[in-house]
Amino acid sequence: MSQEKKRDFHQTEYDAELRDDMRKLLELAIREDSRDDGDLTSLALIPQNAPGAAAIVAREQGVVAGLVFAQELLEMIDPELKWNPSVEDGARVSKGDKLGVVSGPTLSMLTAERLLLNLVGRLSGVATQARRYVDAIAGTKAHIYDTRKTTLGWRRLEKYAVRCGGARNHRTGLYDAILIKDNHLAFGGISDFGPAEAVRRARKYLEEKFQGRPLPMLEIEVDSLEQLAQVLPENPDVVLLDNMSPETMRQAVAMRDASGSSAELEASGGITLETARAKAESGVERVSVGAITHSAKTFDIGLDWA
Numbered sequence: 001m002s003q004e005k006k007r008d009f010h011q012t013e014y015d016a017e018l019r020d021d022m023r024k025l026l027e028l029a030i031r032e033d034s035r036d037d038g039d040l041t042s043l044a045l046i047p048q049n050a051p052g053a054a055a056i057v058a059r060e061q062g063v064v065a066g067l068v069f070a071q072e073l074l075e076m077i078d079p080e081l082k083w084n085p086s087v088e089d090g091a092r093v094s095k096g097d098k099l100g101v102v103s104g105p106t107l108s109m110l111t112a113e114r115l116l117l118n119l120v121g122r123l124s125g126v127a128t129q130a131r132r133y134v135d136a137i138a139g140t141k142a143h144i145y146d147t148r149k150t151t152l153g154w155r156r157l158e159k160y161a162v163r164c165g166g167a168r169n170h171r172t173g174l175y176d177a178i179l180i181k182d183n184h185l186a187f188g189g190i191s192d193f194g195p196a197e198a199v200r201r202a203r204k205y206l207e208e209k210f211q212g213r214p215l216p217m218l219e220i221e222v223d224s225l226e227q228l229a230q231v232l233p234e235n236p237d238v239v240l241l242d243n244m245s246p247e248t249m250r251q252a253v254a255m256r257d258a259s260g261s262s263a264e265l266e267a268s269g270g271i272t273l274e275t276a277r278a279k280a281e282s283g284v285e286r287v288s289v290g291a292i293t294h295s296a297k298t299f300d301i302g303l304d305w306a
Contacts, residue, residue, distance in 0.1 A: 006237075006262075006264060006285075007237055008217070009170055009172070009176070009177055010171075010172055011163060011168065011169050012160045012162075012163055012169050012172065014068050014160065017156065018156050018157065019069070021153075021154075021156045021157055022069045022073070022119075024153075025119075025154065025157070026073055026076055029115050029118070029119075030076065030077070030115065033111075033115065034111060039107070042110040042111065043107065046107050046110065048107065049105065050105070050106040051103075051106065052103065052104070052105070052106035052109050052305070053101055053103040053306040054103075054109060054113075054304060054305045054306055055101050055102075055303070055306055056098070056099040056101075056102065056116065056117070056120070056301055056302075056303055057096065057098055057099065057301060057302055058094065058095060058299075058300075058301055059095060059301060060095050060300045061092075061093065061094050061095055062092070062093060062124060062125075062131075062299050063090065063093070063124065063130075063131045063164060063165050063166075064091055064120065064124045064127065064164070065120070065124050065126065065127035065160065065164035065165070066119050066120040066122070066124060066161065067085055067087070067088065067089050067099060067100060067120060068089050069119060070083040070085070070100065070116060070120070071083040073112065073115060073116055074104075074108075074116070077111050077112040077115070078104060078105060078108035078112070080104045080108065081102060081103070081104035081108050081109065081112060082102070082103050082104055083100055083102055084100055084101045085099070085100040086098045086099055086100050086101070087099055087100070089164045090127070090164040090165075092131075099120070099301065101306060102116070102303070103306075113303050116303075117301055117302070117303065118298075120301060121299050121301050122154070122158075122161075122298055123157060123161040124161070124299035124301070125296040125299040126158050126165065126292065126296045127161045127164040127165035128296070129291070129292050129296040129297070130144065130146070130161070130162045130164075130165025130292050131165040131166050132273055133167060133276055133287075133292060134166040134167050136273050136276045136277050137276050137287060140281055141280075141283070142267075142279075142280035142284055142285055142287050143167070143168050143285065143287070144166075144167040144168065144276075144287055144288075144289060144292070145167065145168045145266070145286050145287065145289070146159060146162045146168070146170055146288070146289065146290075146292045146293055147170055147288055147289070148170070148171065149290035149293055149294040150294070151293070155173070156172065158293050162292055167289075167292060176216055177217040177218070177219065178202045178206065178216060178217070178218045178219065179220070179221070179240070180199065180219070181221045182221060182223065184198065185198060194227075194230060195220055195230050196231050196234050198220065199218065199231055200234060203215075203218060217237045217238065218238075219236055219239070219240055219266070220236050220239055220240065221240040221242050222239055222240070222241065222242065223243065223244075225248065225252060225255065228255060229255065231263075232255070232256060232259045232263060233259070233261070235261055235262050235263055237263065237264065238263060238265070238266050238286065239252075239256075239263050239265055240268050240288070241265055241266065241267055241268065241284065242268055242269050243270065244269075246278045246279055249267060249282035249284055252265060252282075252284075253265060253282060253283035264284075264285040264286060265283075265284040265285060265286065266284060266285070267279040267282065267284045267288070268288045271287060271288075271289050272291065276289065
């Protein structure tokens with residue numbers, strides 16, 4: 001493979017767009033949880049001005065994500081609520097570790113409790129799942145990538161969590177990269193061109209549309225070594241090897257290397273923690289795993305009164 005510097009998809013970081021996504025989700029979450037009458041149980045039992053403090057505590061081992069949103073979330077409930085973090089996003093924690101302390105009016109704390117636990121629990125679950133896959137292929141040259149198999153409306157937040165877990169982001173949406181899949185080539189059975197021509201047409205489209213701007217990534221899916229041989233001379237940024245065995249992928253890597261193509265190779269299709277390492281050891285540069293997001297278990301955290 002060519003040794004030129006490789007391009008990559010946009011990698012999600014904590015920024016204004018991510019904060020805006022969080023606020024929109026929290027506006028919906030507050031509405032569905034409190035509506036007009038608020039927390040009836042707490043209003044019935046807790047004095048109006050009672051102060052309180054409570055720690056958010058890990059109930060299991062894993063990687064945390066979403067703490068960066070805690071203060072803003074709390075302020076959306078009540079500007080008097082304060083967050084004092086004990087760890088940062090991306091930290092590995094053990095059962096019993098304190099993630100931070102919430103303080104302020106007790107009524108408001110109880111209103112915010114489940115929203116905060118749901119947000120941090122979900123994102124920490126994704127980060128923990130990502131880290132498991134990263135650890136599973138440690139020592140190989142491959143990197144773990146996520147997919148678009150995310151929770152509706154949560155994509156950028158979940159991709160941020162993936163990064164907290166040490167993995168990388170595949171394309172964020174349909175708008176920021178080209179990924180030619182078999183359905184594009186087989187559309188209605190009327191396509192009159194193969195995968196190599198598809199790459200040429202896609203690159204021409206990008207060059208015309210993005211004149212004077214950096215071109216988005218261009219990737220194509222293949223399901224056989226014959227198709228790979230056709231697309232390598234076109235030098236797409238990435239070739240996705242769909243549901244290939246490790247042995248077939250080793251042949252694909254050797255074919256790519258012999259061709260001098262600059263394309264990176266991506267293993268994809270039903271990859272699990274048990275199979276990820278064998279796929280990575282084939283010599284591919286990328287391993288994409290939908291299970292990082294679509295099958296992540298919510299990380300168990302709780303609120304303990306200080």
